[in-house]
Amino acid sequence: MVSLYSSLILIGVTIMAVMAVLVYQARRQARVNLALLQLNERLRFDLPDLLRQSWPYLARAGVTGLSWKLDWFGTPLTRVDGVVGKDGVSRHLEAGEISLDVTLWHGRHRGEQLYFSETLAENFFLLLHVDMWIKMGGVQGAFGQAAKMELFLQHDMKNIAQFIHLAAEQLEVVKPEQEAGLLATLRAAMPTARVRADRILSALSNKTDAKNKTACPLAGAWQQAADMHGLRARIVGSATAYIAEEPLHSIIDNLLINYSEQSIWNQGHKPASLEIVLSEDEAKATATLSDIHGRPYPWPERLFEPFWSEQSKGLGIGLYQARQLAVGAGGSLEVISADDQPLVFVLNLPR
């Protein structure tokens, strides 16, 4: 009997001891994982820095060696920390122009030690891969923005260049009897050329000139834009906003282009039929836009996310830009997405 009790006590003590070891190891691993996450955040998710500075944390978790070979946008970087042994966990990670071969080494781990080592390695690899995607996302975003700016400049600057070429050529070859005609042409064309040049400068400096703000009747602006996009629109009410014409037209264009493209791409569905309700109070002019033939939108939370687009040809920046412009002008752009109802955009602009 005594022997049975002794055995039970021994078993219990053993189980408790094993549990204590497991809890200790799990806690140590959790601390290391948390420390790596905090380190990554401190390093602003920079992959090369994380690779260089993560070794002390990994060593604390029982890792005996870390080796990595990084191709960072064409620049090779390599490093080995600790001792390179036989039993390692390797991974090849890629994202865009970044690729990484990384191996974590640990002693001859078995059982729970092997489990903890592998879990730590997987978490570490995931962290590295996330950093890669964050970097590539940033790079692609910057390129997208640059491409949009380039498109804009390409169109406007080539027009200016074409204008100057033609004007200079005509001034060179003009006959005396045609001089009055050329002068009349230049007199008519120059003011609009100056407006175009100002627009380019404004785009380059990325500033909206406050002095360009004016009282803009919204009904006309919406109707004109709807006609331009070939959209059927019923405008109810009237309102006047105090805003520069350029951002106002850009906001309206960016909102409407989604409806006109939906009409093009969703062949077979009813074309968009917009209802634009205008109202104003002392502080703001409000436009509420909805498509009476619209369908519920499955990803409303994505609408204002930059560079997210359903269409392969879209940059996915239109609504983001529209909201930025509205906020920049002292207003707001919101979307209401109710179950089984089409989207409703609410644009508030200062009066």
Next chain:
Amino acid sequence: MSLPDTILLVEDDDSLRLMLRGVLEMQGFAVLEADCRRSGLEVLGTHSHVGVVLLDLGLPPSPHAPSEGLAFLRQTCDMTHPVKVIVLTGQDQESAALEAIKEGAFDFLVKPATSSAILQAVRRAFLFCHKEREMAAGGFARVQVNARISDGLKVAREEVEEKLVRHVLQETGFNVNQSALRLGLKRESIYYFLKKFGIERQDG
């Protein structure tokens, strides 16, 4: 007295459009203007004597992409009276030129182009336009087809059939009897083609 050669300028940049107008008018051309696809097509619809269009591909509402200009080209090529379209654009040369040529552009000029290059292209386009109008008066229709050789003859033949049927229907104001007469077909055949190609009166 015959009308002077008339050009339609489709360009959304007001200053450049005015400048181009000045250059062309000084050379004796009559000039009409439009600042977007829709107004350009309206002008063409109401002024059948327009022989040449000088077209910017980047038009509102998408001034930074060639889509509007290419759509204008496509719709212009389906018109009954011959119109030559010269593309004058700042769009990316490689892809835009290929697309424009596919859609039936007569010439492709990249901004900034010299006035002599523009005038040369315009005069050449008018020469072709006049000759095609003479051909049209003699009962000929010029049909342009982009055929992929590997698709075989049947596809190309059907495209030619469709374009000819559409062309004649437009010319006759969608009169099936007259169209059948002109094409030397039975009325039933015209109805067959209407169904086969999904031709509706409003898209003619």
